[in-house]
Amino acid sequence: MxxxxxxxxxxxxxxxxxxxxxxxxxxEYRINSNHNSNIVLKxxxxxxxxxxxxxxxxxxxxxxxxxxxxxxxxxxxxxxxxxxxxxxxxxxxxxxxxxxxxxIETGILEFDEGEIETETDVVYSDTRLPENVLPVAYRLDFYTSIENSTFDGKEEIDIEILKDTNSIIFHSENLSLSNITISNENEILKPNSIQFIKESNFVTLNFNETLKSETNYTLHIQYSGKLNSNGIGYFIEEYDNEDGSQSRMAATQFEAADARRAFPCFDEPQLKATFQLNMTIDDGYNALSNMNVVEIKEIENSKLKQKKYIFANSVKMSTYLVAFMVSKFQSISDKYNDIDVSIYVIPDQIEDAKYSLKLAIKLLEFYEDFFKIPYPLPKLDLVGIPNFTFGGMENWGLINLKPYYILWNEETGSIDDKCAIVMIIAHEIAHQWFGNLVTMKWWDDFWLNEGFATFMKDIATDIVEPELNINNYWYYENFASILEVDADNKLKPVYNFSSNPKYTEDWDKTSIYYKGRFIIRMMEFWLNKMNDNLNTSTTSIEDNYFNKRINEYLNLYKYDNVDSKQLYEMLESYDENGQPLYHVSEIMESFIKQKGIPIVMMEKIKNDHNLTLTLSQKRYFSINNKLDDFEQKDTMIKGNSTWVIPYSYSIYSNSTGKPELLKSHYITLEDNDDRKSKTTISLPTKDDEASNTKIFIKGNEDQKGYYLVQYDDESIQVACEWLKSDLNFMSYRNREGFISGIFTQLFEDRVENPATILNCLDYLKNEKSTLIWIEVLEYFNVLIERYENNMESNELLMKLISDLTKNIFEDIGWVEKEKEGIEKKSGIEDNSIINREKLRRKLMNLRQYGEENNKAKALYYYNEIKNGTYSENLEENILEYIFSDSIKYGDVNESDIDFILNELDSETSKFEKYSLMGGLQQVSDASLRKKILEKFSNDIETDSNLDNDEYQDLKIDLLTNWASEDYYLCFTFVRDHWDDYFKEKYLNDNYSLIYLIKNIYLKSKNDDEHSQEIVSWIDMIDEKEKKISLEDEIIEDNYDDNNLENEKNEDNNNIENKENDDPIILWLKERY
CATH class of the missing domain: 1.20.58 (Methane Monooxygenase Hydroxylase; Chain G, domain 1)
Structure with missing residues (x-):
């Protein structure tokens, strides 16, 4: 060789x-961000x-x-x-x-990064873009192939150099880039190297030349990518048409940091720019974007028939609000002033989109009038996207929604569905001002977008759909849920710093949306009161102090970005020395930057000469708080857990012979370092035993503040006496707050004599407020759960609940007699249809504690429905209780089963199927169960009624319910239909089915006759997939059984040991 x-x-x-x-x-420079390291192409x-x-x-x-x-x-x-x-x-x-x-137009060029050595210079390591380049305008030219799930394009970004630099950094993720240059009138420059940093999605263009400050360039990039199927960035969705065929569409979801997945950009909210889009699409599709279509061109000499949609240039906005869509959707449209308002949905759904169109126009009109700022775009589109990951997204001029939140049928739609649509569309359109027109500088102030949009939604819904009276119930439902998690130390602060918007798991949306909303609501009330603009009867809602300042804020910062401090400055007023009058910054900072909710302890102290009120605060922890160690809890309280509280209290007196409001007061409880310090207030009046004059002080007027109040025993006793004789001496909102507060004190043993609170319950016999009753029933559930293992206590509770709910049950009933004018006729402010429906459902859930004739009512309505003679205005959701109770308590025979099975075949309503299946779950007769399973077998063998997955899951739930009593019947049905029905569901990880199989196994393991047969069968079907671990089930079941038995014994022992000194049980025994 x-x-x-x-x-x-x-x-x-x-x-x-x-x-x-x-x-x-x-x-050509190719960058593919799937590569795991930094790349320099020399x-x-x-x-x-x-x-x-x-x-x-x-x-x-x-x-x-x-x-x-x-x-x-x-x-x-x-x-x-x-x-x-x-x-x-x-x-x-x-x-x-x-x-x-x-x-090169297609931009689809292949490059294998594995063949390039990753030799890098010093890499920019911050997670935020440097402040040396400002994007001014984007021009984007897209081609989207729905068939191939791909897109490509070219863009020009006009940029301004703010500081001398040798590099330009922007974002790109999962895109292939090529032909990157910058240019101005004098030169075209190519980068001498390009770096990509996967963690931050940064692309760095390095230049030999220094780019001088105050010069302008245009950045040119060609790019391509794939439409993903995960619902973010530029994504593709498949959906079923009414005729069974499938279609595809593409849409965008860029919040918080996914515009970079669709086109290279400076993807941070403070870097606003204008956007002009062109969208080339294949024949048969249409395109939408934020702005209106200026022109549609037919593409000549293209192999496929193609059209280019040319859209108008946008207003200045953040990248996360850019949106576009390619679909075969149809639309209905109308005009508000010169604004084209349209709803785009699947063609089969167009009839059910009419309500949302009317609603959107009403909301636009309201917000324009309220903010005194016109909607700035020439059009507003709302799109129902199948399988959309989010409820809604406020893209400027092109709002994306789940179909559920845009489709409502006036004949078949429920009131709950209608309310959901109103609230989410009101929220997303509010964003066109809060979030779009004025945007937070960075994501730590995300609450400025979402808290205000949620707050404005509340105001708007009551104006545009007053008959729904949504927010009366919404307030209770959301405040109760927020309180529960905030008091259990589970809620993050509203303001939550995160340097990388990709880490959205750091966001606590419950806190940002809803706690943020309650804090804004508190400040609205406080500032209006403190500004002495109290005459709300003659001042329109948009002209009060708070709303005037908010309008000024929107006008001053429109098309710009803000942080929290700029909002505080706008809301504050100052004295002649420049000192703040309302402590806005101190209040807001204490509430948005720390966890938890404060509780204010009020104590009325009297002596011979005067009456004083002492106020102190601490962080509130619920009785369910998981911090078991007292010292740990006390340490947390001693930390930064005091607030600057905008506190209100109202003084009531019966000096005229009946209880009346004297005056309300508004003070600031300071954030003192000494937690033991108290605020002492001299009251302008006092109790007078000789004339039987008493006073009661209610904290947190109309429950506007985000804090709780604790009362002393004497105050509770006075208020309860007055409630029994004249419950309307307080507004229903104040009554709700008082009753909620004293129930919490009762459960958490924060009252000297529990009987003081328990004796107050009798006033409820005359209470008509639906909201108060909704809340009281939740407290009854707490009592039921506490004593559920003690039969004697449970029976006493049944008598109490039956006694107290008799009048309200008769008033609400099973059927709504009248749908119109309920509030006016009843004189009850919160007595709306939606509140009555929700209360009816809660009463039905406790109906076993109510009147005995509830069973007879269920049987009556069932027979009316079965015989076709029913004509009353019965709500759909009450069907669940009718079918369940009539089958459970009635004399059921084969004709009843035939009737229900026939209804299941004919009914298409999801809720009606759910109600009918709920009735079948109550069937206990073995022969009738077999008859039902014979019908299900026939469906499988004839391939009938198998196209509705939710209906099929209801059948599995039925078997799971029956398995507790007749597991072998359920087992044989699943075994016999494994290959022709259940196996496919099993392979698709159907949780309900896997749970059913585990449940069958657990019920059989002590049965010598069938246990081994079932174990062998499960081993056979699970041999490859290993979805069912019987060993784990044995361990878990033994553990659960032992623990459950121990817990029951422990509970029973505790209750028996405490029966002699449990004040609630003693009070019940004395009463009954």
Whole structure:
């Protein structure tokens, strides 16, 4: 073997290939962000360095290795050949680039990063973009192929250089980039290297030249990518049409940081710019974007029939609000002033979109009037996107929604569905001002968007749909849920700093949306009261102090970005010395930047000369708080857990012979370092035993504040006496707050004499407020749960609940007699249809504690429905109780089963199927159960009624319910239909089915006759997939059984031991 000749030949070949590469000057830079490291692509001027270094390496290798063994020479030859092969691959890639130069419009150029060494300079390491470049305007030209799930495009971004720099950094994720240059009137510059940082999605363009401050350039980029199926960025969705065919559509979801998945951009909210989009799409589709269509061009000489949609230039906005869509949707439209308002949905759904169109126009009109700022775009589209990941997204001019939140049928739609639509559309349209027009600077102030949109939704819904009276119930439902998690230390602060918006798991949306909303509501009330603008009867809602300042805030910062402090400054007023009057910053900072909710302890102290009120605060922890260690809890309380509280209290007196409001007061409870310090207030009046004059002080007027109040025993007793004689001496909102507060004190043993609170319950016999009753029933559930394992206590509770709910049950009833004018006729402010429906459902859930004739009512309505003679205005959701109770308590026979099974075949309503299946769950007769399963078997064998997955899951739930009593019947049904029905569900991880199988196993394990048969069958079906672990089930079941038994014994022992001193049980025994 001629070693030297072979080595020289290899060297010559290598240098030859490098020269070929040098001859084909590489102008294409390809960056694919799936690569795991930083990449620097060296071009043009660096190839000579590579060539010379390669030659030196080869020469050195020849000299040093010429005398080595044949084996070592073979290794050298092998190494050289591998290098040659690699260079051939590179040459092939360059050739591909050359071949595709004429097709650069598609931007689909392949590049294998594995063939490029990752040699990098110092990399920019911050997670935020540097402040050296400002984007001004984007021009985007997209082509989207729905068929291939791909897109590509080219863009121009006009940028302003703010500081001298040699680099430009922007965002890109999962995109292929090419032909990157910057230009101005004088020059075109190419980057000498490009870096990509996967963690931050940064692309850094490095230039030899210094880009001078106050100069302008245009950044040119070509890009391509794939439509993803995960619902973020630029994504694709498949959906079923009414005729069973499937269609596809593409849409965008960019909040918080996913615009970079669709086009290279400066993807931070404070970097607002204008956007002009062109969308080229295939024939048969249409395109939407934030702005209106200026022109639609037919593409000539294209292989496919294509159209280009040219959209108007946008207003200045953040990248996360950019939106576009390609679909076959249809629309209905109308005009509000000069604004085109449209709803886009699947063609089959167009009839059910009419309500949302009317609603959107009413909301636009309201917000324009309220904010005194016109909606700035020429159109507003609302789109129902199948399988949309989020409830809604406020893209400016192109709002995305789940179909559930946009479709409502006036004949079949429920009141709950209508309320959900009103609230979410009101929220998203509010964002067109809060969030779109004025945007937070960074995501730590996300509450400025979401808290205000939620707050404005409350105001808007009561104006545009007053008959729904949504917010009376919404307040209770949301405040109760927020309180529960905030008092259990589970809620993060409203303001929650995160340097990377990709880490959205750091966001606590419950806190941002809803706690933020309650804090804003508190400040609205406080500022209006403190500004002495109290005459709300003659002042319109948009003209009060708070709303005037908010309108000024929107006007001052429109098309701009803000932080929390700028809002506080706008809401504050100052005295002649420049000192703040309302402590806005101190109040807001204490509430949004720490966890928890404060509780204010009020104590009325009287002596011979005067009456004083002492106030103190601490952090409130609920009785369910998981911090078991008292010292740990106390340490948390001693930390930064006091608030600057905008506190209100109202003084009531019966000096005129009946209880009346004297005056309300508004003070600031300071954030004192000494937690034991108290605020003492001298009251302007006092109790007078000689004239039987008493006073009661109610804290937190109309429950506007985000804090709780604790009362002393005497105050509770006075208020309860007055409630029994004249419950309307307080507004229903104040009554609700008082009753909620004292129930909490009762459960948490924060009252000297529990009987004081328990004696108050009798006033409820005359209470008509639906909201108060909704809340009281929740407290009854707490009592039921507390004593559920003690039969005697449970029976006493049943008597109490039956006694107290008798009047309200008769008033609410099973059927709503009248749907119109309920509030006016009843004189009850919160007596709306939605509140009555919700209360009716809660009463039904406790109906076993109510009147005995509830069973007779259920049987009556069931027979009316069965015989076709029913004509009353019965709500759909009450059907669940009718079918369940009539089957459970009635004399059920085969004709009843036939009737229900026939109804299941004919009914299409999801809720009606749910109600009918709920009735079948109550069937206990073995022969009737077999008859039902014979019908289900026939459905499987004839392939009938199998197209509704939710209905099929209800059947599985039915079997799970029956398995507790007749597991073998359920097992044989599943076994016999495994191959032709259940196996597919099992392979698709149907949780309900897997739970059913586990439940069957657990019920059989103590049965010697069938246990081994069932275990063998489960082992057989689960051999490959391993979805069911029986060993885990044995351990868990034994553990659960033992623990449950221990817990029951412990509960019973505790209750029996405490029966003699439990004040609630003692009070019940004395009463009954």
């Amino acid at each position: 001629n070693i030297k000749n072979n080595i020289l030949l290899g060297a010559i070949l290598l240098i030859s290939f490098i020269n070929k590469i040098n001859a084909n000057v590489i102008n 071009v043009d001027n660096e190839i000579n360095d590579v060539e010379s270094e390669a030659a030196v390496v080869i020469d050195n290798d020849i000299e040093s290795d010429i005398s080595d063994s044949d084996d070592e020479v073979i290794d050298i030859e092998s190494d050289i050949l591998e290098v040659v092969d690699a260079e051939m691959d590179i040459e092939s890639d360059v050739s591909e680039l050359d071949n595709e130069e004429n097709d």
